[in-house]
Amino acid sequence: MALKRMDNVGIVVEDLEETIEFFTELGLEFEGRATIEGEWAGRVTGLGDQHVEIAMMRTPDGHSRLELSRFLAPAVVADHRNAPVNALGYLRAMFTVDDIDETLERLYKRGAQLVGEVVQYKEIYRLCYIRGPEGLLIGLAQELN
Structure with a gap:
């Protein structure tokens, strides 16, 4: 048995438009939007009859995607967006960028906030964490070699 990809x-977000704009500014490509609803979808998620708006965002290399979802029904039941880095569960999504400083300048205009500081790991990476739309934790890495 081999994993393919x-x-x-x-x-899951509240403001789908703002989040699409933020990840577009980061450099992801908008693939499309759809509404997912009905009993078949609820059988997959275990939520029963659901109604969800989704947007697919693709990395420029075409190998990775983010599925952004806004639940219309059932209502959202928990909020983990502002959990600290050492919380159990989802931590963050990490993206490699050409230039951290230039990327931060663009994302600050979209409300991003630096969590700690930009640090250098040996002669390999410059790294930082930011809070993006709705407090989502996002990591940025710049390869130095």
Whole structure:
């Protein structure tokens, strides 16, 4: 049995438009939007009859995707967006960028906030964590070689 690929990472948000704009500014490509609803979808998620708006965002290399979801029904039941880095469960999505400083300048205009500071790991990476739309934790890495 061989794993073929990781298809996508799902993130539930309240403001789908703002989140699409933020990840577009980061450099992901908008693939499309759809509404997912009905009994068949609820059988997959275990939520019963659900109504969800989704947007697919693709990395420029075409190998990774984010599925952004906004639940219309059933209502959202928990909020983990502002959990600290050492909380159990979802931590963050990490993206490699060409230039961390230039990327931060663009994302600050979209409300991003630096969590700690930009640090350098040996002569390999510059790294940082930011809070994006709705407090989502996002990691940025710049390869130095």
